Amino acid sequence: MSSSQKERIAYLEGAASNLKAQTVPLKFMVLSRDGGAIKARIKLLDLSGQEVAVIEKSWPGRELYIDMLLEPVRTLRQGQAADAWLAFPYRVFTDEVSAASGSLLFDAYDTGGFPGVLEGAPWSSGERKALAAAFADARRKAAAGLPAADASKGVFGSAAHEVSGISSFEVGIVYKLICRAKGGIEIAEDN
Amino acid sequence: MDDKFAALKGMLYGLADAATFLFTKPLGLSILVAVLLLGAGTRLWTVVSGRRLAAKAAGEEFGLGSAAGAALRELVSLGVRAGGVLPAIAGLAVALALLVGVADATRAVDDYVAGQKRIAELSATVRNLDRRYKAIDVSVEDVTDGRIKATLSFYDYRDPKSPAKTQGVDIAGKELFVDAIVCNFDFSEIASGKAVNLAIPYRVFSDEVSESQGIALGLFDDKGIPLMYSRSADELYGIGPEVYGARLAELMASMRTDEAARGAGIARSLYGDAVHREAKKGDSFSVWVEQTGGITIKDADSF
Numbered sequence: 001m002s003s004s005q006k007e008r009i010a011y012l013e014g015a016a017s018n019l020k021a022q023t024v025p026l027k028f029m030v031l032s033r034d035g036g037a038i039k040a041r042i043k044l045l046d047l048s049g050q051e052v053a054v055i056e057k058s059w060p061g062r063e064l065y066i067d068m069l070l071e072p073v074r075t076l077r078q079g080q081a082a083d084a085w086l087a088f089p090y091r092v093f094t095d096e097v098s099a100a101s102g103s104l105l106f107d108a109y110d111t112g113g114f115p116g117v118l119e120g121a122p123w124s125s126g127e128r129k130a131l132a133a134a135f136a137d138a139r140r141k142a143a144a145g146l147p148a149a150d151a152s153k154g155v156f157g158s159a160a161h162e163v164s165g166i167s168s169f170e171v172g173i174v175y176k177l178i179c180r181a182k183g184g185i186e187i188a189e190d191n
Numbered sequence: 192m193d194d195k196f197a198a199l200k201g202m203l204y205g206l207a208d209a210a211t212f213l214f215t216k217p218l219g220l221s222i223l224v225a226v227l228l229l230g231a232g233t234r235l236w237t238v239v240s241g242r243r244l245a246a247k248a249a250g251e252e253f254g255l256g257s258a259a260g261a262a263l264r265e266l267v268s269l270g271v272r273a274g275g276v277l278p279a280i281a282g283l284a285v286a287l288a289l290l291v292g293v294a295d296a297t298r299a300v301d302d303y304v305a306g307q308k309r310i311a312e313l314s315a316t317v318r319n320l321d322r323r324y325k326a327i328d329v330s331v332e333d334v335t336d337g338r339i340k341a342t343l344s345f346y347d348y349r350d351p352k353s354p355a356k357t358q359g360v361d362i363a364g365k366e367l368f369v370d371a372i373v374c375n376f377d378f379s380e381i382a383s384g385k386a387v388n389l390a391i392p393y394r395v396f397s398d399e400v401s402e403s404q405g406i407a408l409g410l411f412d413d414k415g416i417p418l419m420y421s422r423s424a425d426e427l428y429g430i431g432p433e434v435y436g437a438r439l440a441e442l443m444a445s446m447r448t449d450e451a452a453r454g455a456g457i458a459r460s461l462y463g464d465a466v467h468r469e470a471k472k473g474d475s476f477s478v479w480v481e482q483t484g485g486i487t488i489k490d491a492d493s494f
Contacts, residue, residue, distance in 0.1 A: 070487075095402045097401065098399050098401045099368070099397075099399075100399050146365070147365050149469050151468050151469045151470075151471045154489075155468070156476075156487070157466065158465070158467075158486070158487070159467065160462055160463065160464050161402075161462065161465060163372055167461045167462050180481070180485065183481050183485070184481040185464065186373075186460060186462075186485050187462045189460075
């Protein structure tokens, strides 16, 4: 392990304490479903709930997928269970648009190299540097058409989605995507 | 005592159902009117026939006018007699209404008790699943020429030491997605405010193959229950294996439609969740269902 990797891990260890039990990095609303396409508005939020960016777009398909990248934060050696998970909004795709052809979200919340969705917490400069490095790493891979869910680092993706005939996002209803610090994401109506 | 009470209830329900049918349903009313008309017709026929025989015996003529007169008189007589028994008919109507009311009230109590029993059984079923558990082991055997070859292992928790089933997948792409239907029960009646999360993994796809073109997973037993929810009788607490199986089937069925899940008041949220990771030759990872909500991927050696 290089010294820069050790430094990054050391800073990410501190990140766990800045994460609440659950965060809501994005909310979304399906605006319409016409002609086999889904139009949706997605609002990206920082840790304090402030709006970072708004994306409005249409994708062909019937089931909307909102993909998150979950990066483990460990205080123990690699291979141990993560203490917390950092959540980065990754991309949007559908049942007809493959993930590789989906719309990447990283650019929308890039605030000078730092992931805007993680603003709103008292990060130290070292922690900010480590988070920016993790963000840059994911962006670089995604931009090169490679999976950002890097197996060697225990990173994985989690795409919450509707399931035709079982569960669908209703037009005009605001949904929130909840990310648990202990792992796992959930979609619920934003009441 | 219970048998006698059940027999009494059966009789009560039978009488109430018959009364409701006869006095409120079109077919029942039609039958009632038909019976009354038949009775009156028979009575008139008997009276007219008797008079004709009497007239014949007396050597008198008994024409159409005489028959009509006799029938009319009998009809008036029937009306007068019916008027005489009106208080009894009214009393019978009140008694039947009371009978139907008592039967309905008893049924409502029965439904409530059955509902409470069902909720208690569903609660016991979910309590037996109230922990995080591994759903699938994934072993990536090869990633060449843009294709992923992997083996998925599914576990039956009655014997979790070795996989109950395995399934090989060969799919184009660089990233493997395991898709599941996830149902969160927290804040619901059966979960009593506790987070309970069930997931049914059902499909595999990749970054290059969309979900609609994915591969279905065969991790269900012959009753349509995902293998990882199977429990041995020794493991179950607060519920028998047969009731557990029946209620689990009910839960699984309710997860197959959002309307059913919400209609039954047992689900807070129902959605799909596809967890994914870069596929690397020799990599192994596990898909876990977390009780905090959602599903996760963990390295195979993390636990």
